[in-house]
Amino acid sequence: GIQVEQSPPDLILQEGANSTLRCNFSDSVNNLQWFHQNPWGQLINLFYIPSGTKQNGRLSATTVATERYSLLYISSSQTTDSGVYFCAVEPGDSNYQLIWGAGTKLIIKP
């Protein structure tokens, strides 16, 4: 089955810093989503981005489907950005199953 790898596994930054999180996947996908799981456990949708680039405030994401990777950019980090960031993909041969990466744990220090 498809493999989803996220890097780095852990990231500690000072408030105000920028960061790039990466998601590699091993096969074609119909769908790719980025989620933020905050310290209270809530899973928040960030982007639905099977291809192309999207921006939402300080966050942006780019998926290059032909090269099988996606990047999540966080600019001017705030302490509220702390948590775990997950990439989840829907394989090309599925129409509902999400395969999840292990996540990147981000800690933003004040």
Next chain:
Amino acid sequence: DAGVIQSPRHEVTEMGQEVTLRCKPISGHNSLFWYRQTMMRGLELLIYFNNNVPIDDSGMPEDRFSAKMPNASFSTLKIQPSEPRDSAVYFCASSRQEGYYEQYFGPGTRLTVT
């Protein structure tokens, strides 16, 4: 618009007791998913409904787990009897239709079985 609603948010029960988790999907969404999250196994899909019909229940751990969706606005996940290894966070998610639309997650139910 209201998001996915789950209840209860926290449940503590003793081994052997029945546990029922509830979910109200986003209005207009016709796909519903139950997930379980643990430190060891991450997020696991338990069951997927489309138009109130169970399509894939291959992730349901064993016969102690059952799920129903009697109508488009309500689903339950039941564990009977519960065991300590069932302790986890259970999420419900919904999407507009199978594939090609993003899944939205509820706040989760943190279940502790003692």
